[in-house]
Amino acid sequence: MKIAPSILASDFSRLADELKDIEKGGADYVHLDVMDGRFVPNLTFGVPVIQSLRPCTKLPFDVHLMTYHPEAYLEGLEAAGAHMVSFHVEAVPHLDRMIHNIKDRGIKAGIALNPGTPLASIEQVLSLLDFVLIMSVNPGFGGQKFIPYTLDKIAALSAMIKEKGLSLSIEVDGGVNRDNAPLLKKAGAQILVAGSSVFGKEDRAQAIRDLKV
Ligand SMILES: O=C(CO)[C@@H](O)[C@H](O)COP(=O)(O)O
Ligand SMILES: [Fe+2]
Secondary structure, three states: EEEEEHHHOHHHHHHHHHHHHHHHOOOOOOOEEEOOOOOOOOOOOOHHHHHHHHHOOOOOOOOOOOEEEEOHHHHHHEEEEEOOOEHHHOOOOOOOHHHHHHHHHOEEEEEOOOOOOHHHHHHHHHOOOOEEEEEEEOOOOOOOOOOOOHHHHHHHHHHHHHHEEEEEEEEEEOOOOEEEOOOOOOOOOOOOEEEEHHOOOOOOOHHHHHHHO
16 A cells, blocks of 8 residues: 555645655655646645745646646646646546646646545546545645545445556555555555645654555
C-alpha cells in the first residue's frame, strides 16, 4: 500500500517542515488539493505554492484538481514537476482530450469521481488512465467521515480493471484511517490519501505505518 498524505491537514505556516516530516516518516507521495472555490465550496492554493514547495522534498507530487477548467493549471504543474494529476469527471466535458493533455506532458493522468458519480462515467477512457481517484467523502474539506458505500465502488472498479486486463492504480481519498485501511486494501485500493489521520497525529511515521496495511 502506498500512502499519500494530504497537506490540507498540515500546518500551512510550516509547509516545508511538514513535508520533511512525512518524507522522513515513510510517505510515498505528497497529495496536494487544489480547490477553486467554485467546483467545491472551499479555496486552497494553486500553482505558485506548488512550485515553491518543489525544492522542499524529494517526494513525488500527486495533484488533485478540484476545479473547473483544470486544463488551465497543467502548464504550471508541468513546470512544478508534478508526478501525477487527477481532475474531476464532473468538471470536464472532454475527458479524452484532457487525459492526453496531461500525458503528453509526461505526467501520470487520473480521473477523480465524487461518491455519487457512477463508474460508467469513465469506462470508455479507463484504458487511457494511469489511475482513478475514488472520493470517499464529498470533496472540499478535510476531516470528514468516510462514506461506507464507496467500498463497493472500489471493489467494482477493481473487478472492471481486471476484466479489461488493465493495470491502472486505484487511489482512495477522504476519511481514510487505520480502521478502514484494511477494508480499502481488500476492496482493491493501492494508494491511500490521508490528511487528518497523518497530520493530525504527533508521530507521523507511526501514523503512516498504521495505514500501510
Ligand atoms: O480531496 C480531499 C478533500 O476534498 C482530501 O484529499 C482531503 O484532504 C483528505 O483529508 P482527510 O479526509 O484524510 O482528513
Ligand atoms: Fe484530495
